[in-house]
Amino acid sequence: MYDDLRHRLVQLSSDTDALQRSRAIVQAALQDGRAYYGINTGFGGLASRRISDSDLMQLQQNLLLSHAVGVGEPVPKDITRLMLQLKLHTLGQGYSGVSRETFALLLRFAELDLIPVVPSKGSLGASGDLAPLAHMSLPLISYGHFWDEAGEKQLPAGAVLQQHGLIPVQLQAKDGLSLINGTQLMQAYGAWVLEKSIRLLKTADLLATTSLEALQGSIAPFDDRIQQIRRHPGQAVVAGNVRLLLQQSEILESHRNCGKVQDPYSLRCVPQVHGASRGALAHCMQVMETELNSVNDNPLVFENGDIISGGNFHGQPVALAMDYAAIALAEIGNISERRTYLLLEGHDGLPTLLMQHTGINSGFMIPQYTSASLVSENKVLCHPASVDSIPSSLGQEDHVSMGSISATKLLRVFENVEHILSIELLTGIQALDFRKPLRPGRGVEIFHDFVRDHIPHAEQDTYFKEYMEKSLGLIRDGAYLDLIGQELGELG
Template structure:
């Protein structure tokens, strides 16, 4: 924050500049702080809220993509549509679950693949329980959004100035607990989207339901999509460690005056990483699902899924033989951000 006010140092193009020099170099004016703005740049609920708002925007985007990519995987895996019947979800009443099932049915409209006779009576949980899992994450996102909406419009400084009552009161509105707990909750919701996504990836490369092992025509010679699944598994495992709640931690400071703190800043930075991890795992699932769908030709999925598949193929090719997969995963992440 110091360079914003012309202080401190900045590394730029391999060199160290003073904050004042870099502002001059960029032809920028230093920010002139007024009362309480300095603290907002350093810590407090403003810092937490900035992360929370960004994470919410990304969470809504990734939740939508999880339904789309999961549906493509379902088609590629030769899954059934019956588990998404409205009557199944209406009896449980959870909005996120009902909305997810409806979205999957919508995505499957016009599909040739879904209408084919199915050999398996039941699909693995990672496919048929998408409404229950994706839906729970949707409900969590909605809850966190309601909290953040309150928090960004709240006065959280100290002391609290109450002009109508002509009072200035030292109190506790600075405490980050109301936003720290929801950020921990949101990290769990996002991690579960990646957790179930990785399981679908595993099923797609497992050599079942007439899909070739590791999604290549000659799996004995080529390792195919083995390593992307490793990557997804590693990322998900990392996210699980980030989902230990920060808000249950506390450590006293200031001679014990500040004897309970929210650790909301830690919740925020962990959530930031979980967002990026979830995006990457969903991108890897898309990479796998698009590949697997090619092995169902000449049958087609729905017009919606096929349109997404076509757009994706303009960025990421079908994989015939072993090659460096990292650039394709990076392109897949870029595709999700468009």
Template sequence: MSTHNNIFHFGEGHLTAGIAMAISEGSIQGKLSESTRKKVRDSSAIVANIVEKGDPVYGINTGFGPLCTTKISKSETKILQSNILQSHSVGVGAPIQSDIAKLMMILKVQSLAKGYSGIAETTLDRILWHIDHDAIPVVPSQGSVGASGDLAPLSHLFLPLIGLGKVVYKGKTMTTTALFKETGLGALDLGPKEGLALINGTQFIAAHAVKVIEKMHACLSHADIIGAMMIEGLQGSVKPFFSELHQLRPFKGNIHVANRIRFFLEDSEIMENHIECDRVQDPYSLRCMPQVHGASRNAWLHLKELLEIELNSVTDNPIIIDEDLTISGGSFHGQPLAMAIDYACLAASEIGNIADRRIYLSLEGISEGVPKLLMKDTGINSGYMILQYTTAALASENKGLCFPASADSIPTSLGQEDHVSMGSISGRKALQVLDNVAKIQAIELLTAAQAFEFRKPLKSGVILDEVHKAVRKKVTFAEKDRVFADDIEKGIALIEDRTILRIVQKVMKKHTLASDSPFEAEFEVY
């Protein structure tokens, strides 16, 4: 097990996105075991021996990047490490969210605690202090090319170790000097290789990927629930979700989505009411949810699998294997995650794209009993017409953000680093797309609830009825025009605070999901 009694042992336990989030939120505490501390001390001792011997080893007693052939004297090896943090702190743009910066520290400790980086035990303890006391460094969002490590953001992240930079502490942004005055801490004197170990690595990319995994999980869960409610409102067919169909094309995500939607529609009076209707098939946005939502589920699962490998890897350079072997390689290169995040970004965008299509469909007035624009008295009222303008704008914006950052590479470091991943951009864009999709889903929730209302007094299954009640507690049925922006804000809050997901989980605990899918657990845990 990775955790015991809410303790996670860095360098030993298996870190997942969910555990990293729990450490960040404080529900699990990360610690170093004595065996891990010994490995760290042993690795640090090897670096000290390399300095004593004087044989050139990259980043320990040589310069960095194109300066790798420049020999550094024994007396200057410590100055080199302080200098690298300062010279590489070149980030620009708005700071990243503090929770992502905190995740960066958590992920960095996990990598360094493996004992292959030459980091000092005291340095790890100071990073743990920052995590435990929520003294979170201010990290600019732009400036990393995602290879040779996330150099600029990681440099900013660890400036406070040497008394520089800024932190967010007790709700205030302050200089590290002010933090030291308040806490009694002082600047660390970094040893050989420590600065390089701190800033080499993929923790900016990986921390964004952790947030992508978490947000996309909620996005995918909302998509199935709201999509099922839209099927009810527009009286779509349940047949496209039959397991007999999906066993003939058994993609994991497709099977999972079909099971969920079929379960949400169980025991629905609305479904029973039109079981003998003469409509042959529904438009794709209703009928193909298992294929579209399912494909995005598969992309999420792919990213999750790759991210777990990354979270439990050593990603700095050079790697200290033992007294006789140090390897200067490229494990800091962000390509493995960059490409997967770009894939997930596209997958998230498609969830918003198909949701916009269902919103448009709900406004057309082609489903018997549901008026055009989801309002009976139109003409003087525009109904829900313009809400779809907003989702169209958001869906279009997302399409522009889907260009894969990993498709680009600009040489840096005077050609020494001649291929880079741009994975930092991949992570930032994916989170932007997911934020936009949450807004689209909020609007689909409102339109689905409005369509759902026209099916009364018929009832849906217990889950969707409870979801509809939750929406109506915040947003009333619209009989005439009003400032719909207010409704949208309430809808966004229902999505972002996970109210809908909590309701569904609560109801599902009282029921057994009769699933023929062996993949349920893969999609429910991260």
């Protein structure tokens, strides 16, 4: 999703025309005697307070210090790195009027992979992600902290700057405001999760197909004619993935005429449910890509010399999309847990709880509990944050998006779904072992053999936590998708 962003960042160190043009407009505005929000006035509810020329630089430094009041666990380092890149991207488009010195040091942070420590809580999502972006910008003036290389320790910013021979900047008029206005926290969480969701959706289709084979379900609901007359593109893609993975299946062929009329919904309706989530996430990706390439500062500096206050910092488009994405991902986990439950019930010759000797062994009973717990937690997390708003800044900011909350809980939902799918992986592959010597479809067989190279069949109760950790690692790596793609073609 953000390949274009990375390409753009490579160009920023040499492409300075837009930056210089917008900065010149800000400097000229300081001489015309007029009031410009955040440049020579106070902020938010203090917008009517005019600031003297002698205090303009102190105004910008005070802005960072006063707004850096975030709390909670730090934003993951990888997401903060993306947050920094996104801020550079929007500033580099030349509508913010930031000084070249400030921009250059921020760019140097990205080049040296110096990633600031940013608390995850404290933003209302308008005027953008003020507190998180203030923390991200603090090291410019030798405050705050950077992560160490491993992302484990927090190092004082001043010491890190000195180590790299970097000199803190003196913020100029408009600099602080340009740094903290924007939706970069929301964007970073959303882009990070949505990018990873692309492969997770393919894994969900693969797991559903594995469970279908293990439960000797019917392939009839995946007939392309059924999908085409409903016309939702995602539904057709999912059904196509299942058919591809089931090629050469001896298991399906063995019970083609078994007389079973219909499977439970968690098998039969995989194209409809997975497909709906695909459609929702495709919309969210479109919104996010638009936002990634937008300018969300305030006020904005235009080429003709106009400096206009607006509301591009408001996170509503991103907040709505991330709430929607959380719901879409949660449903992938919801239906996965139902398939896990089916696998444990002992259908069609499978041993109950997927072990031959239960009583002394609990089998895979309790991993399903974990899956159910995570599904339930996701239902709570999917309450949309974007429907809430609390007025702030003495009433000046009377409607906010709460998009930062949408962002942080989206990550939690995504991680929960990873765990839920990892449990279906364990149970589906375990169940498939009991169908031997019949072979599954070629795609499922590749997947089965890959998993068994890393996780053994469980004959009796064991320390399943280790199995779950290995399974989660396989889900996150997704190397089995590449193996399947090499032999059968890429999944849609």
